[in-house]
Amino acid sequence: xxxxxxxxxxxxxxxxxxxxxxxxxxxxxxxxxxxxxxxxxxxxxxxxxxxxxxxxxxxxxxxxxxxxxxxxxxxxxxxxxxxxxxxxxxxxxxxxxxxxxxxxxxxxxxxxxxxxxxxxxxxxxxxxxxxxxxxxxxxxxxxxxxxxxxxxxxxxxxxxxxxxxxxxxxxxxxxxxxxxxxxxxxxxxxxxxxxxxxxxxxxxxxxxxxxxxxxxxxxxxxxx
Amino acid sequence: xxxxxxxxxxxxxxxxxxxxxxxxxxxxxxxxxxxxxxxxxxxxxxxxxxxxxxxxxxxxxxxxxxxxxxxxxxxxxxxxxxxxxxxxxxxxxxxxxxxxxxxxxxxxxxxxxxxxxxxxxxxxxxxxxxxxxxxxxxxxxxxxxxxxxxxxxxxxxxxxxxxxxxxxxxxxxxxxxxxxxxxxxxxxxxxxxxxxxxxxxxxxxxxxxxxxxxxxxxxxxxxxxxxxxxxxxxxxxxxxxxxxxxxxxxxxxxxxxxxxxxxxxxxxxxxxxxxxxxxxxxxxxxxxxxxxxxxxxxxxxxxxxxxxxxxxxxxxxxxxxxxxxxxxxxxxxxxxxxxxxxxxxxxxxxxxxxxxxxxxxxxxxxxxxxxxxxxxxxxxxxxxxxxxxxxxxxxxxxxxxxxxxxxxxxxxxxxxxxxxxxxxxxxxxxxxxxxxxxxxxxxxxxxxxxxxxxxxxxxxxxxxxxxxxxxxxxxxxxxxxxxxxxxxxxxxxxxxxxxxxxx
Numbered sequence: 001x002x003x004x005x006x007x008x009x010x011x012x013x014x015x016x017x018x019x020x021x022x023x024x025x026x027x028x029x030x031x032x033x034x035x036x037x038x039x040x041x042x043x044x045x046x047x048x049x050x051x052x053x054x055x056x057x058x059x060x061x062x063x064x065x066x067x068x069x070x071x072x073x074x075x076x077x078x079x080x081x082x083x084x085x086x087x088x089x090x091x092x093x094x095x096x097x098x099x100x101x102x103x104x105x106x107x108x109x110x111x112x113x114x115x116x117x118x119x120x121x122x123x124x125x126x127x128x129x130x131x132x133x134x135x136x137x138x139x140x141x142x143x144x145x146x147x148x149x150x151x152x153x154x155x156x157x158x159x160x161x162x163x164x165x166x167x168x169x170x171x172x173x174x175x176x177x178x179x180x181x182x183x184x185x186x187x188x189x190x191x192x193x194x195x196x197x198x199x200x201x202x203x204x205x206x207x208x209x210x211x212x213x214x215x216x217x218x219x220x221x222x223x224x
Numbered sequence: 225x226x227x228x229x230x231x232x233x234x235x236x237x238x239x240x241x242x243x244x245x246x247x248x249x250x251x252x253x254x255x256x257x258x259x260x261x262x263x264x265x266x267x268x269x270x271x272x273x274x275x276x277x278x279x280x281x282x283x284x285x286x287x288x289x290x291x292x293x294x295x296x297x298x299x300x301x302x303x304x305x306x307x308x309x310x311x312x313x314x315x316x317x318x319x320x321x322x323x324x325x326x327x328x329x330x331x332x333x334x335x336x337x338x339x340x341x342x343x344x345x346x347x348x349x350x351x352x353x354x355x356x357x358x359x360x361x362x363x364x365x366x367x368x369x370x371x372x373x374x375x376x377x378x379x380x381x382x383x384x385x386x387x388x389x390x391x392x393x394x395x396x397x398x399x400x401x402x403x404x405x406x407x408x409x410x411x412x413x414x415x416x417x418x419x420x421x422x423x424x425x426x427x428x429x430x431x432x433x434x435x436x437x438x439x440x441x442x443x444x445x446x447x448x449x450x451x452x453x454x455x456x457x458x459x460x461x462x463x464x465x466x467x468x469x470x471x472x473x474x475x476x477x478x479x480x481x482x483x484x485x486x487x488x489x490x491x492x493x494x495x496x497x498x499x500x501x502x503x504x505x506x507x508x509x510x511x512x513x514x515x516x517x518x519x520x521x522x523x524x525x526x527x528x529x530x531x532x533x534x535x536x537x538x539x540x541x542x543x544x545x546x547x548x549x550x551x552x553x554x555x556x557x558x559x560x561x562x563x564x565x566x567x568x569x570x571x572x573x574x575x576x577x578x579x580x581x582x583x584x585x586x587x588x589x590x591x592x593x594x595x596x597x598x599x600x601x602x603x604x605x606x607x608x609x610x611x612x613x614x615x616x617x618x619x620x621x622x623x624x625x626x627x628x629x630x631x632x633x634x635x636x637x638x639x640x641x642x643x644x645x646x647x648x649x650x651x652x653x654x655x656x657x658x659x660x661x662x663x664x665x666x667x668x669x670x671x672x673x674x675x676x677x678x679x680x681x682x683x684x685x686x687x688x689x690x691x692x693x694x695x696x697x698x699x700x701x702x703x704x705x706x707x708x709x710x711x712x713x714x715x716x717x718x719x720x721x722x723x724x725x726x727x
Binding site: 163167174182188189192200 | 360363365366370372383384389391392395396400403410413425428
């Protein structure tokens with residue numbers, strides 16, 4: 001096996017593991033395990049960015065930014081929000097079985113989409129390469145799983161984890177779509193995600209005090 | 225196409241947004257700065273920003289476009305119009321907040337968080353201005369997301385059940401919504417870079433992407449437009465992406481409601497107009513889509529407003545409806561449509577801020593915001609009543625006031641584009657607006673006094689620092705009504721920057 005093929009298969013393995021960590025982060029009932037799954041995903045993204053950096057050296061910067069914001073700050077904020085409270089997630093709207101089926105279907109359809117007519121999603125020349133198409137499919141799957149978690153989970157902390165997954169998907173897609181992005185723009189995008197997570201957890205802390213739980217179904221004061 | 229404009233290097237676009245950002249940072253990190261000092265520094269910076277905006281506008285009227293930082297920041301007539309609106313409404317809102325917030329100080333733990341209020345207000349202000357002056361498509365997203373983050377804690381400022389719920393929804397829904405806009409912006413950049421006609425970083429500049437729009441393949445353009453409309457539309461309160469809006473606008477402190485309804489949703493629509501209008505020339509079909517979305521928004525907004533019993537929520541839904549008019553005008557893509565849309569944007573900023581301030585004054589004086597519990601407070605609060613009536617008549621579009629002229633322009637634009645059905649829906653919405661606003665004005669200010677709520681009987685007129693901004697806005701509404709050609713030079717250039725379809 002030559003080096004190029006090894007590189008491709010490494011990237012594809014990492015990409016698939018990413019989807020598995022997303023499913024784990026969405027499905028784990030203990031929120032702490034969920035955060036650990038998220039942390040694993042963040043580290044995988046850093047690894048993936050480093051391996052892509054062999055093709056595009058600008059990505060070393062991205063890897064560093066992702067490491068600080070996604071693998072250190074975000075999990076730290078999340079763990080801090082869970083300190084001293086029961087971390088069992090409230091029963092979600094849709095259980096494990098249907099969720100797994102939905103995840104598999106999402107993955108398959110995105111692979112089909114990007115490998116069939118990917119040109120309209122990633123019009124750059126680099127985006128036409130096989131690895132970048134796989135990456136785009138994985139990014140879309142992670143994004144969709146994050147959105148799914150936000151929409152179907154009752155627990156506000158779980159919704160924030162879903163939001164983090166969603167943003168990870170965006171971050172991954174940028175590798176294929178906009179490899180020429182400047183560091184300042186990237187830094188801006190990555191920082192805002194961390195600030196969003198911080199502010200949301202701060203508000204959720206207030207919600208926990210006022211409402212007695214982080215159940216979003218109890219947020220029923222405002223209607224229409 | 226913008227064609228041959230004279231580009232002039234100037235530091236003004238950078239100063240105008242860095243000034244409030246620096247002032248805000250200073251408020252966080254300079255200890256011992258009293259509340260009074262913070263208040264007046266905020267008012268002063270807002271006044272300076274307005275002055276800078278007017279200065280930029282006057283330079284642009286001589287036929288130049290101001291750029292700086294390698295064209296990363298670019299101010300044309302459209303940006304200058306937005307800067308002036310943001311500056312002026314920000315100035316009046318910060319003036320209004322001086323007394324309004326003092327009233328809540330004694331009630332709860334507001335005092336402790338008061339320290340961050342003005343700092344966040346200035347950052348909110350600065351990020352909105354940044355979004356209006358930037359020419360970088362990714363930074364446009366970053367700035368708009370930054371406005372969400374800086375205003376998130378301001379929405380939840382009172383920290384009670386309702387405010388926390390509104391704050392959570394606000395941050396969550398807007399962050400997800402705006403992520404779609406990020407995809408849209410990135411695809412716009414990727415599409416422009418793939419045409420191979422723009423070198424390196426210039427594919428990030430909106431003013432350059434405009435020139436290569438016709439080379440972007442159709443399917444990429446379609447998906448880009450869809451993402452941009454969903455993303456920026458969520459932030460602009462376009463139905464069906466509006467559910468965050470009534471919660472946030474109603475639960476935020478009134479000066480923040482004024483800024484959210486008066487300017488923030490408009491600068492999101494500005495972002496949408498800037499990016500989507502790139503595709504008007506190669507893909508004129510999207511104008512039909514935008515007009516359909518706009519008419520749906522205006523009709524749904526006013527129908528939901530009719531069912532409200534809460535004064536602030538009613539105004540918030542009315543904002544949704546009014547954004548429909550702006551979207552219809554700008555989405556039409558013709559010169560007349562863009563002119564009407566932008567003119568309506570300016571007018572709505574004036575009278576919706578006025579109405580929110582009046583309702584805030586009622587809440588300040590009586591502590592009540594349910595329409596059913598209010599009635600006949602005209603005698604106690606003559607100035608507020610007069611201002612509310614004027615604002616209601618203006619938003620309803622009665623002839624001698626400003627709302628009439630911009631709505632008329634939108635109707636005319638729709639008619640001349642052959643979209644009679646949309647013109648009819650717009651007129652119908654206008655009739656419903658008259659019903660909603662005048663009914664509320666009558667019940668709250670005229671009607672029978674409600675003796676069941678004792679605080680409404682003891683209500684008194686609000687202090688001068690609150691009614692002066694209201695009177696100033698009311699005067700602007702009257703002035704633009706009897707002198708509608710006043711803003712013409714600026715609006716004309718701004719509309720030309722957007723309108724690329726036939727005149």
